[in-house]
Amino acid sequence: MIHRLKPAQHEVLRRFRLGQNVFALLPTGYGKSLCYQWPALRWGWRVVVVSPLVALMEDQVRGLAPSKALRLHSGMTSREECETLERVDRDDWRILFVSPERLLDWERKGFWWNRRVPDLLALDEFHCVSEWRGFRPAYRALGDAVTGMAARGACVGAFTATMPVARAQRIFQDWGLHVGVMDLPLGRENLGTWLAPCEHEAERWLSLVGLLGRVRGGRGALVYCSSRAATEDLARSLTSMGFSVGAFHAGLPADLRMARLRGFLGGHIRVMVATSAFGMGLDRSDVDLVVHWGLPWSVEGLWQEAGRAGRGNQEAHHVVLWCRSDLMRFRNETVQEPGFELVDLLLRSDCRKSALTAHFGVGPSECGGCDVCWSGHGRLPEALHPLEKIVGRTAWWLSDEAAPRDWMGNFLKNS
Numbered sequence: 001m002i003h004r005l006k007p008a009q010h011e012v013l014r015r016f017r018l019g020q021n022v023f024a025l026l027p028t029g030y031g032k033s034l035c036y037q038w039p040a041l042r043w044g045w046r047v048v049v050v051s052p053l054v055a056l057m058e059d060q061v062r063g064l065a066p067s068k069a070l071r072l073h074s075g076m077t078s079r080e081e082c083e084t085l086e087r088v089d090r091d092d093w094r095i096l097f098v099s100p101e102r103l104l105d106w107e108r109k110g111f112w113w114n115r116r117v118p119d120l121l122a123l124d125e126f127h128c129v130s131e132w133r134g135f136r137p138a139y140r141a142l143g144d145a146v147t148g149m150a151a152r153g154a155c156v157g158a159f160t161a162t163m164p165v166a167r168a169q170r171i172f173q174d175w176g177l178h179v180g181v182m183d184l185p186l187g188r189e190n191l192g193t194w195l196a197p198c199e200h201e202a203e204r205w206l207s208l209v210g211l212l213g214r215v216r217g218g219r220g221a222l223v224y225c226s227s228r229a230a231t232e233d234l235a236r237s238l239t240s241m242g243f244s245v246g247a248f249h250a251g252l253p254a255d256l257r258m259a260r261l262r263g264f265l266g267g268h269i270r271v272m273v274a275t276s277a278f279g280m281g282l283d284r285s286d287v288d289l290v291v292h293w294g295l296p297w298s299v300e301g302l303w304q305e306a307g308r309a310g311r312g313n314q315e316a317h318h319v320v321l322w323c324r325s326d327l328m329r330f331r332n333e334t335v336q337e338p339g340f341e342l343v344d345l346l347l348r349s350d351c352r353k354s355a356l357t358a359h360f361g362v363g364p365s366e367c368g369g370c371d372v373c374w375s376g377h378g379r380l381p382e383a384l385h386p387l388e389k390i391v392g393r394t395a396w397w398l399s400d401e402a403a404p405r406d407w408m409g410n411f412l413k414n415s
Helices: 007-017 034-043 054-062 078-089 100-109 142-151 165-175 201-213 228-240 254-265 299-306 324-333 337-347 352-360 382-391 404-413
Strands: 022-025 047-050 069-071 095-098 120-123 155-160 180-183 191-197 220-224 245-248 271-274 287-293 316-322
Touching: 007 022, 007 034, 007 155, 007 180, 022 165, 034 047, 034 095, 034 120, 034 155, 047 100, 054 069, 054 095, 054 254, 069 078, 095 100, 100 142, 120 142, 142 155, 142 165, 155 165, 165 180, 191 352, 191 382, 201 220, 201 228, 201 287, 201 316, 201 382, 228 245, 228 271, 245 254, 287 299, 299 337, 299 352, 316 382, 337 352
Parallel strands: 022 155, 022 180, 047 095, 047 120, 069 095, 120 155, 191 316, 220 271, 220 287, 245 271, 287 316
Antiparallel strands: none
């Protein structure tokens, strides 16, 4: 269904009409997908959308008319794939969702040489080009396919809520393409961000149980873990406490992942414990709480996953429950800049939203509530009462007495 356009969507479309490439950094829930659906459904353009996850492709195709939208991915049967390719050969399509691996393979085989070249190449969840290049080689080589299609006349649109503007510009510069930027403030004034330093694992566990216990009946919560094993272990522990819980990670069979996704979207699963494989593009409006069980790998990952909460514009909260043991993991496993950028976020003494705004290089946004701004003054929101003692430590943690900058800096640099 086509909705009325918002100002930033209108500006992105205006630039596409002029034949320009666009990087669009728009808040979660703003409607990035409409920026590439509109040209196909209203202008008759052919649009190829590069999507990182099968579940994300399926979710978007379900929301569009079958006569207009196609997808190609590894979960399809040979017959389904052949039927889709036949429609592409007949030019009987408007939007085609593919993986980066498929797009790169087509470029190398000259797939578009005797077919109608798409008018627009949309790179959805563009932050994956930077964050997933380590384990998805196609993202490292994606520039070959992008520049090839741009040379044949396709506009390029890159969409995300979680990539610094400067980083996106560097990627396009490396590809030899000029790109215009359409960015908005982070927004999400309804979403609070609370970094809670726990003294030990027992305190972290009790805090999580307390937070989940205050999620109103029938509404959703997400808990993100850094590994598949931690996801399974934590889901079992929460199930034993009586919570309705599902575990989700890339190591599960595809049919089980899909069943659990549908269970969560349908409200049958209240709490999903997951790795970063879950949640991209997730549109469940009644998620009131997102918890990071430990530190995520990057600031971009933190904000991407936090953005699953409050999509219905209700008051919602994002909580990072972290211990010093998480820093050991960073020292042993994190060798890239994004991990250290996240540690720096912990050490900032200004508003968390201001720190995020500075990281992404966008305009200011109002704070929806954070541990730094609160700093022991007034009452915490009812949903966060289990954190009152922990969040109150923020002021001390950032003080000269704690000297976290010296301690954490030395800890991370020395093996």
